Amino acid sequence: MKNQIVGLSFIVAILLSCQDKNDIKKEDLAVVTNDQVTNNTKTINKSKTKVFDDFIYEIGPRFSSIKKSEVENAKTINAFFSEEELEKMEAITSIKIIRVIDDKQSEIREVGTTKDLTKAQLNLLKNFEYDANFVVRADFKQRNEITGELENNYASPHLTIVPEKEATFVDGKDALKAFLKMSTEEVRKDADLEKFQAAKLYFTVSKDGTIKNVHLDRSCGYPEIDKKMIELITQIPGTWLPAENAKGEQVNQELVVSFGLLGC
Structure with a gap:
């Protein structure tokens, strides 16, 4: 090669x-x-x-790829975050699924408050077509390793739906x-x-x-x-x-x- x-x-x-x-x-x-x-x-x-x-x-x-089948079968935010990221989320504040259009976050979005996706979030995800770009924004409390106090943090993977092949x-x-x-x-x-x-x-x-x-x-x-x-x-x-x-x-x-x- x-x-x-x-x-x-x-x-x-x-x-x-x-x-x-x-x-x-x-x-x-x-x-x-x-x-x-x-x-x-x-x-x-x-x-x-x-x-x-x-x-x-x-x-x-455009963004990190995720197969359409993975999106359609997602039930929790575990489908979008790594184990390391999930371990940091000691207390969820909000979970937002936001469609990105022309590189801008649109008003096409649904909000939840737990790791389990809401019915509205599931419906939104299932309606995303190939090449759809979206963000999963998680706001959460993370424990400071030094002080032991809970602090505000967030993670927001940007994803693009791709075909199986x-x-x-x-x-x-x-x-x-x-x-x-x-x-x-x-x-x-x-x-x-x-x-x-x-x-x-x-x-x-x-x-x-x-x-x-x-x-x-x-x-x-x-x-x-x-x-x-x-x-x-x-x-x-x-x-x-x-x-x-x-x-x-x-x-x-x-x-x-x-x-x-x-x-x-």
């Missing part, structure tokens, strides 16, 4: 310098020899020292990240690292494996880089395997490329 990833990155870098930037084809993802990769990498390191190496840092669901890029996530990094080096070479902003590029892997609904939530601070990222995701060579639900039926899944600077 490592040879495949590096090879993919190398060949893309060459192709971007010698062909129309808008003409990216699947057959361009060829594998080259280790000697070629080593020599090319040395050249890139010398001539591209300004490039931010961690430009692409995540590709996946998520959409995948055939060559792997690392290969995709390498492709995006190498393919944006030219437009990033003169960017000021201190002015980069955290940006997220949303796209949907459809039932037939094609890419649709490509859009940015915000700019990384450089319009040319934003435009290039949209172009690359829209035209990316390679194959996507669509997501599948519990019945084995192919379904759409929204994914997010986080780039620029590390952010929430």
Whole structure:
């Protein structure tokens, strides 16, 4: 896989310098020899020292993934919190389930006061579709290990509902990240690292494996880089395997490329 990833990155870098930037084809993802990769990498390191190496840092669901079946079968908040978090909750003040829309907490929410989910909370969860983003906000009393006193605390995992089998890029996530990094080096070479902003590029892997609904939530601070990222995701060579639900039926899944600077 490592040879495949590096090879993919190398060949893309060459192709971007010698062909129309808008003409990216699947057959361009060829594998080259280790000697070629080593020599090319040395050249890139010398001539591209300004490039931010961690430009692409995540590709996946918007928040931490949770399967739809887990959400539908949840009866208590145990489905959303770790054992360590649950142990801290000596006394529950409130449990809020809040739908997140366009990265903002909406008024679609239900509130409870125990670890057991209320009927309204259960109904809300069951109505969440694939790609729904939500927060489970727990306000509770936690005992201070030093003083022994109860103190206010909270935990708020952010979650995204995913299919039983998520959409995948055939060559792997690392290969995709390498492709995006190498393919944006030219437009990033003169960017000021201190002015980069955290940006997220949303796209949907459809039932037939094609890419649709490509859009940015915000700019990384450089319009040319934003435009290039949209172009690359829209035209990316390679194959996507669509997501599948519990019945084995192919379904759409929204994914997010986080780039620029590390952010929430």
